[in-house]
Amino acid sequence: MIRMFYIRGVMCSALLALVATMVQAQTLDEALSGLKTYKFGESRAALAVLEDAALNSAHDPSVSQKLEAPFVALLGSDASVDAKRFVCRQLGVIGTAASVDALAALIGNADLADYAIRALVSIPDNAALAAMLKAVVDGPQTQKVNVIHGIARRGSEDAVTAMAALVD
Numbered sequence: 001m002i003r004m005f006y007i008r009g010v011m012c013s014a015l016l017a018l019v020a021t022m023v024q025a026q027t028l029d030e031a032l033s034g035l036k037t038y039k040f041g042e043s044r045a046a047l048a049v050l051e052d053a054a055l056n057s058a059h060d061p062s063v064s065q066k067l068e069a070p071f072v073a074l075l076g077s078d079a080s081v082d083a084k085r086f087v088c089r090q091l092g093v094i095g096t097a098a099s100v101d102a103l104a105a106l107i108g109n110a111d112l113a114d115y116a117i118r119a120l121v122s123i124p125d126n127a128a129l130a131a132m133l134k135a136v137v138d139g140p141q142t143q144k145v146n147v148i149h150g151i152a153r154r155g156s157e158d159a160v161t162a163m164a165a166l167v168d
Helices: 002-024 028-035 045-056 061-075 081-094 097-108 113-122 126-138 141-154 158-166
Strands: none
Touching: 028 045, 028 061, 028 081, 045 061, 045 081, 061 081, 061 097, 081 097, 081 113, 097 113, 097 126, 097 141, 113 126, 113 141, 126 141, 126 158, 141 158
């Protein structure tokens, strides 16, 4: 008897989850179009769609390729700071060398530097490490410690020689 109620409860929960997904379902294109004006505290429905797509892109690389270009374009646009922060977090998951220049350009922005540095740390491409090493030399003084910390988090032996050259 208890088992029957348990099975019915599980089935009802699954059905409710499916209905909720269908009600809030958006395409990636719809979610991307709504992202530019996102402000913290607003509905996260579009963000949830993009976040799920980014997390699941490990199984389907075409999804990450579809997301990366619009994300990079958004970083160079007049999108809201909250939208750009979200994009930086997602590029930390799906980003490639194609994202590096846009992220490196944000290191000078006090509102976005931490998010950009975290994304660069997560991108396995050597271009990300090179961008951070360049930022240590040429970047804003206010972010150098954060960039050095990011380089250390990468744990790259290639950075040791470059960092040693900076020590005086």
